[in-house]
Amino acid sequence: MDVTIYEVARRAGVSIATVSRALRGTGPVAAKTRERVLKAVEELNFTPSRLGVSLAEGRHAANGIVFPDLAGPYYTQVLLGYEEVASELGRSVVILSTKGRTRDVHALVKDLAGRVDGMLVFGHTVPGALVAELVGVGMPLVFVSREPLAGADTLRSENTASARALATHLLGHGYRRYAFLGAPLTTGDDVDERWQGVRSVLGGAIEAVPISHYTVEHGYEAALPLLRSRNRPEAVICSDDEVALGALLAAEELGLAVPGDVAVTGWDDIMAARHARPALTTIRQPMRELGARAARALDELITGARTTPQHLVLTTELVFRASCGHHPQEEPQ
Amino acid sequence: MDVTIYEVARRAGVSIATVSRALRGTGPVAAKTRERVLKAVEELNFTPSRLGVSLAEGRHAANGIVFPDLAGPYYTQVLLGYEEVASELGRSVVILSTKGRTRDVHALVKDLAGRVDGMLVFGHTVPGALVAELVGVGMPLVFVSREPLAGADTLRSENTASARALATHLLGHGYRRYAFLGAPLTTGDDVDERWQGVRSVLGGAIEAVPISHYTVEHGYEAALPLLRSRNRPEAVICSDDEVALGALLAAEELGLAVPGDVAVTGWDDIMAARHARPALTTIRQPMRELGARAARALDELITGARTTPQHLVLTTELVFRASCGHHPQEEPQ
């Protein structure tokens, strides 16, 4: 964009103040004047510079979002809901993927902070010190998938109760030996809660198998030795669907039938969970709604409609499909 | 952020010009002075306002991206590659999802244009008039998945040749009756090229089945009547993997064996394609690289390293899996 408010003003024969007023509808402008201004705007194809407006208004009309990676469907879905609502509220969305790097996260996040009025941060992607700093300068913040912290909103799906329900359900199938594939990398995040939940039910019957990334590949890599071992678990509870898909691949490669030889469950209910064969039993998380809610919460914080932090937990839903074993009562979906 | 360059200057006992120079390393600054400045910066925890910098520099250090929706893995993957490279080049990424709305796209895109130095636009998400307008004001533009147009870069995956190869391969299986599920919605986009490609080989043996959205749901809905019909096609070539997954679901529901009763193929090689059962035969498109290349191309355009538009076509790869029938020579992947 090139043409400025000055040119419009000159062309319409008024001052820039009048142009501004005519365009934003703030303050009175005579009908004829407004008309002249609008005509000039039209002719010059003028669009106010976002930079100028933001600088003068002192706000960006933009939201930030920080996620570790966009590789999986989980973050995508949340982003989707977030962008949708943000855009509804007249805000742009600036994204930042940390991609596991920790070195320049500080600089990147600070840069982002300089471009937005508030941001959504996933789990523990941003180091504590930085979080404190952001909270310190009053940057509106909503965290998704982490334990509550002071000075910012947090928003997450219910994990513990659904984990218990899942574990209980599997016990009902009669399985004795369990593994939790994808042990928590950070305490206080979703996976940690899931692990705590299932362990509280299964106790010593479940073994934690760590992996470094919650991906299909890593799930597969870790599942191979696990399923090969002499004392193979009868049921593998995975930290999320992608890990579970990896486990499914490993089982297939080893010639093991799922759920006949080993049951597998996931978490999140991503698209592939439904299409996998056997289809994955999983716990559906309202991913889009997580994003949408975050955007609204942020808006409240930014506009000042709410000043005290809020900590929300959304409910989840167990989705029984074929991968956890045959159910007399439930039909696989 | 609150503290300005003025406060730093005052604290360090220098002018704001010196602070700026010390911080950006432009122009000479005495070692002692720099030290004082840096100390003040440190103590006040100063970060230059992005707005101020951008306004003065006349650039945003940000890229935009316009996509129809983020629901499917395709756009996500491209976005992933785009963000990665953009961030490498020191640019933020501002996203805009048009979600099928056409009404306010104009305003939204213009707003986006005011926030970035250049943008990636998918297919025909932005109406022609607006495109012309953007090209007119010199906004650097890269289009992904559409036919070349004047004044902007275009970038796409090869479609026609791979479509022919796929069709030829299926002919080799001996199939006689074909359907193309997900007929093109727009001429000149990827799907259109795919359709043209397969038709050029299969001629009258293939029938176009239109759907309104390239999604699992719509694929499923359209596949049901198609597979139920008396003259059921022996092979269903789908416009993309998601549509193909829908077709798979429909076949399953009708009790049809894939590929025994009907062969199904997809396009893109999204994650779920590999995990579906039967696994999908598909054409792999380098989605992340598409995004990465777009970011680099945009950078060249923005920095002025290149001024003439460029039209790139990336190569694709046929991925044979179980869904298209049994292969004597190739092992399913």
Added chain:
DNA sequence: GGCTTTTCTGTAAGCGCTTTCATCGAATGG
């Protein structure tokens, strides 16, 4: 007609930075 309101419009002061230009002292060279 004179006075008070309203309505309309312009002036100008920011918003936070970068960068040109000018200045000034010190270093260099003959």
Added chain:
DNA sequence: CCATTCGATGAAAGCGCTTACAGAAAAGCC
């Protein structure tokens, strides 16, 4: 020792807008 150059710094002009503030014109009211 003087002329020249160079290094270091500050003043100030933008960048494009919003918005008090104030002035002028129009309108309303006895």
